[in-house]
Amino acid sequence: MLFDRATIVAALPSYEVGREVGSGGFGTVLEGRHRSLGRPVAIKVLAMPxxxxxxxxxxxxxxxAAFDHPHVVHVHDYADDAGLCLLVMEHCPGGTLTSRLRTGLTPETACAIAxxxxxxxxxxxRRGIVHRDVKPDNVLFAADxxxxxTDFGLAKIFEGSVVTSGSLVGTPGYAAPEQILGQPVRPATDVYALGGVTYHMLTGRPPFPADLPVREMLHRQIYGGPDLPGGLSDRFAAVLGQALTRDPAERTASAKDFAxxxxxxxxxxxxxxxxxxxxxxxxxxxxxxxAMSDRAGAVRTPTAVAPRRLLRGGAGALHPDAARRPEAPGAPRPEVTPAGRHAAPDTPPPFPSGPSEELTHEEVQLRIAAWERPDEGFRRRTWVLLGAVIALLAAVSVGAGVIIGQLQRGG
Incomplete structure (x- = not known):
């Protein structure tokens, strides 16, 4: 992404603007520091066409900015200038979940992150916000x-814009079937993606092979589901299987139920x-x-599911089974504290419920094909980059000609 650093500095006079530390589908991230407080921050630069x-x-x-939660990257400030919008966010020096997955996670760490x-x-x-793009790149680690x-709300902002392809937002391999098909998103859409990320953490591999062509990967997500590895316990397989059910009406009902x-x-x-x-x-x-340390089933949990029943081609889901609470020996409660800082409204806003519209096979294929096409925003950024490179080369050429001419005249 091309941007004018002077524009960013002028738009954020209270911050020192540092080097680029990352980039993604929704913008570029720079290091920063509040001049008076000395607080390190991350500055996300987004082009608004x-x-x-x-x-x-x-x-x-x-x-x-109003969403204060201990496991959400906090937004400190924002500004806009000359077509750029800037989010000043909490600095997370621990990197992304993607980088940690390369070296592997213990089951305990994987469950804690999930x-x-x-x-x-x-x-x-509970606030009416659906993330729409839960994936390892969007899970960061704070200093502790x-x-x-991170990136709550950004998918909603860009959905349907020229920055994306049509109205398609999400990441192949983690996006829920209804999202791929352009149907209404709901909390269950995020639960599917969370199930995919947890699958990756517990098994060491993504739910669908990363080397699959996009069309084949999306086809599997819509008509089938991931294979559950044989080394995964039945209990974990049951939790993942229900979260990754293709029909949102039969999927784990909420992120709380998944937890x-x-x-x-x-x-x-x-x-x-x-x-x-x-x-x-x-x-x-x-x-x-x-629920983490319940020894005798005193904690009520949602209905469990039968493990490893991935049905393909039809309804395609793990179906509810009789709830069975596993017993575990007692132990003191872990030294952790409840979040306690995110009370929700008494009446949460409504979300779409029930099964999504039925699409014909031809309609499904058209929507899969839409995910394979380069988006307009990408093409625009490519042409801008090429134009900048050509202009730079022309300037260097002109400058070199001037210098050579002066040397010849001086000689």
């Missing part, structure tokens, strides 16, 4: 090692003191804490 998108950004930025993300999503859903979800099921499975498989061995701190709600 039209005024309508800029207005959406300003509206959504206010929502993001519960962190689930709690953040649950708090967002806590997992933090309760995963916490109970972790207590049974890893022992009630498993969190003491995790490499990341966890701040979640009290009922999830109890």
């Amino acid at each position: 039209d005024a309508g998108l800029e207005r959406r950004f300003l509206s959504e930025a206010q929502v993001m 519960l962190s993300v689930a709690d953040a999503l649950h708090a967002a859903h 090692g806590a997992a933090k979800v 309760l099921l995963l916490a109970a499975a972790a207590a049974a498989e890893l022992g009630p003191d498993w969190l003491t061995r995790a490499e990341t701190p966890l701040r979640v709600e009290e009922d999830v804490l109890r």
Whole structure:
């Protein structure tokens, strides 16, 4: 992404602007520091190609700035100038979940990260916010090692703009079937992506092979589901299988339900003191804490599912089975604290419910094909980059000609 550093410096006079540290589908990230407070920050630079998108950004930025949660990257400030919108965010020096997946995670750490993300999503859903792009790149780690979800609201801002292809937002391999098909998103859409990320953490591989062609990967997501590895325990397989069910009406109902099921499975498989061995701190709600170390099924959890029943081609889901609470030996509660800072409105906003519209095979193929086409924003950025390179080469050529001419005259 091309941007004028002087424009950023002028728009953020209270901050020192440092080097580029990352980039992604929604912008470029720079290091920064508050001049008076000395607080390190991350500055996300987003190009807004039209005024309508800029207005959406300003509206959504206010929502993001007000969202205070221990497992969400906090937005400190925002500004806009000359077609650039700038988000000043909490600095997370621990890198991304993507980088940690390369070296592997212990089951305890994987479960702690998944519960962190689930709690953040649950708090967002109660505010009417669906993330739309939960993936390892959007999970960062703070200085104390806590997992933090980033880019809340950005997918909503860019959905349907020239920055994306049509109205398609999400990441192949993690996006839910209804999202791929352009149908309404809902909390269950994020639950599917969370199930995919947890699958990757617990098994060491993404739910769908990364080397698959995009068309084949999306076809598998819509008509089937991932294979559950043989080495994965039945309890963990059941939790993942229900979260990755293709029909949102049969999927795990909420991020909170996913957290309760995963916490109970972790207590049974890893022992009630498993969190003491995790490499990341966890701040979640009290009922999830109890499920982590419940020894006799006193904590009510959502209905469990039969493990490893991935049905393909038809309804394509793991179906509910009788709830079975695993027993685990007792142990003191882990040294963690409830989040306690994200009380939700008494009446959450409505989300779409029930099954999505049925599409013909031809309509499905057209929507899959849309994900394969380069988006207009990418093409625009490519031409801008080429234009800048050509202009730079022309300037260098002219400058060199002038210098050579002066040397010849001087000689």
